[in-house]
Amino acid sequence: MAFDKMELRDIEVWDGNFAAAQALRQCQIDVVAAYPITPSTPIVEGYAKFLADNYVEGEFVMVESEHAAMSGCIGAAAAGGRVATATSSQGFALMVETLYQASGMRLPIVLNVVNRALAAPLNVNGDHSDMYLGRDSGWIQFDAYCPQDAYDLNFIAFKVSEDHDVRLPAMVHQDGFMTSHTAQGVHTLTDDAAYGFVGVYKPMNDMLDFEHPVTHGVQTEEDWHFEHKARQHNDLMTKVFPKIEKAFEDFEKLSGRKYNMVEKYDMDDADVAVICMGTSVETAREVALEMRAKGIKAGVVGIRVIRPFPFFAIQDALKDVKSIATLDRSAPGGTVGMLFNEMAGAMYNLETRPMLSGKIYGLGGRDLTKAHLVDLFTELQANVDTGKITTPLQQFIGVRGPKLSFL
Amino acid sequence: MANKGWDEFEIGAMLRTFDGSIDDIAGTSQEDRSYSENSSYTASVADWRLIKPVFNKDYCIDCQFCWIYCPDVSIISRDKKLIGVDMDHCKGCGICVEVCPTNPKSLLMYDEHDDEETVIANWPKKDEEEA
Numbered sequence A: 001m002a003f004d005k006m007e008l009r010d011i012e013v014w015d016g017n018f019a020a021a022q023a024l025r026q027c028q029i030d031v032v033a034a035y036p037i038t039p040s041t042p043i044v045e046g047y048a049k050f051l052a053d054n055y056v057e058g059e060f061v062m063v064e065s066e067h068a069a070m071s072g073c074i075g076a077a078a079a080g081g082r083v084a085t086a087t088s089s090q091g092f093a094l095m096v097e098t099l100y101q102a103s104g105m106r107l108p109i110v111l112n113v114v115n116r117a118l119a120a121p122l123n124v125n126g127d128h129s130d131m132y133l134g135r136d137s138g139w140i141q142f143d144a145y146c147p148q149d150a151y152d153l154n155f156i157a158f159k160v161s162e163d164h165d166v167r168l169p170a171m172v173h174q175d176g177f178m179t180s181h182t183a184q185g186v187h188t189l190t191d192d193a194a195y196g197f198v199g200v201y202k203p204m205n206d207m208l209d210f211e212h213p214v215t216h217g218v219q220t221e222e223d224w225h226f227e228h229k230a231r232q233h234n235d236l237m238t239k240v241f242p243k244i245e246k247a248f249e250d251f252e253k254l255s256g257r258k259y260n261m262v263e264k265y266d267m268d269d270a271d272v273a274v275i276c277m278g279t280s281v282e283t284a285r286e287v288a289l290e291m292r293a294k295g296i297k298a299g300v301v302g303i304r305v306i307r308p309f310p311f312f313a314i315q316d317a318l319k320d321v322k323s324i325a326t327l328d329r330s331a332p333g334g335t336v337g338m339l340f341n342e343m344a345g346a347m348y349n350l351e352t353r354p355m356l357s358g359k360i361y362g363l364g365g366r367d368l369t370k371a372h373l374v375d376l377f378t379e380l381q382a383n384v385d386t387g388k389i390t391t392p393l394q395q396f397i398g399v400r401g402p403k404l405s406f407l
Numbered sequence B: 001m002a003n004k005g006w007d008e009f010e011i012g013a014m015l016r017t018f019d020g021s022i023d024d025i026a027g028t029s030q031e032d033r034s035y036s037e038n039s040s041y042t043a044s045v046a047d048w049r050l051i052k053p054v055f056n057k058d059y060c061i062d063c064q065f066c067w068i069y070c071p072d073v074s075i076i077s078r079d080k081k082l083i084g085v086d087m088d089h090c091k092g093c094g095i096c097v098e099v100c101p102t103n104p105k106s107l108l109m110y111d112e113h114d115d116e117e118t119v120i121a122n123w124p125k126k127d128e129e130e131a
Helices: A016-026 A041-052 A066-079 A089-104 A129-133 A147-161 A191-198 A225-238 A240-255 A280-293 A311-318 A338-347 A370-386 B065-069 B095-099 B116-121
Strands: A011-014 A031-034 A059-062 A083-087 A109-115 A140-143 A170-175 A184-187 A214-216 A262-265 A272-276 A298-303 A305-307 A323-328 A355-361 A394-397 B014-016 B051-055 B075-078 B081-085 B107-111
Touching (some): A011 A016, A016 A041, A016 A109, A016 A147, A016 A191, A031 A066, A041 A059, A066 A083, A066 A089, A066 A109, A089 A109, A089 A129, A089 A225, A109 A147, A147 A184, A147 A191, A191 A240, A225 A240, A262 A280, A262 A311, A272 A280, A272 A370, A280 A298, A298 A311, A323 A338, A323 A370, A338 A355, A355 A370
Parallel strands (some): A031 A059, A140 A170, A272 A298, A272 A323, A355 A394
Antiparallel strands (some): A011 A184, A140 A305, A214 B014, A262 A298, B051 B107
């Protein structure tokens, strides 16, 4: 091979951004078209440095905006390359138009989204507003809770996304600063093992196949558009889950680390449970253990795959729980939070139908403290003890001023 | 094709220009290529046009300017000789007329319904002032 390999220690001290950049190097990305934005910039900067230092054979395309970055990725993916980029917040928002192009054109691009609040007011810190903005775009969405996850899920994202039965783009989410800039021990794969897992890129309907010319990005009106979107949704709903399951299994064989579409912690006998994503999962796990020491059967459910939404796995995880709270880290814009909405949809038809309430927390990087979670688990236990929901359905956690609740 | 269901076509917003594989496409004239029904070559968009270019071969010097500038590849040239306009794909933009360097021009725009033989019989004379 024309590029150099890198010797890694078994455990490296990496933040989430550098872990993702190393994964992009080990996957040997052909094209990264990128525009910098805090806090995701070090991912594409890292790839560019690896490229300049001859650790990757590829192209780095500097563009004038995030819209152009994803457009460049779409062109490169249609041409037949392994493609990735990274963004956050306002950049993600600018990318949205092209996200729908990428999924509709069935191009397996991997986008690292370092989650950050959306203006106004302008804010560079982590919440899930950008992640929620992409949830109807037809992409597969993986959520990392720590730098290790950000590293591992990149390999899994390429493996699933590029499968010829799938051919749908994938996002790997990590929390801005809390994961992206917080260094932790990350167990590494060797370059050969990592590349062996994702495999050599297999093009499909690529524009550089001159014997089979194709036109990408065609127009359809009322006569065909519905069939195309139906096909896309069908494949997202039926073909992606088995491939993710297989990738999780294969990755466990390779690394010993097991991921699940729905991560369950202390859920076997839980009466009360908190559903959350990102770095909050680790905080909630710690508090759940402390609540158990106080006699409250507390558990935590982390969503690992946000889209396609693991409807049945969620039902299975929560069917025997009595009182549940969803933690949504995004301003819900006039309704319930996304997780509350999805949980309600998944559980409404369950015979056991658990009690469900929703919390809005952590906007613009506001800390979710252990004290918040102690209060929350205590409140859920009060629901169990009285047999009904004792609070409004939607409450804000950690905001200054008079208590804010709705519904 | 009109009755195909959602599960009966290839994935992606993608169409194939040819049925099966091709080789030496550069050495094959358009009329000899196996264009698929999805190729725009097989679809007429003549009704987009309000005015049309008429080609008068008496004045053409085969400079190929029109062939190079036509945005719809609608100037038909064979062996570097202009032989006509592809009226299924010409949109009537008039660029070929603009770039034509002869005096009088070898291509002029006329109303879509004008009779070609009549307009050629009444073709403008050489502009002595410009010459």
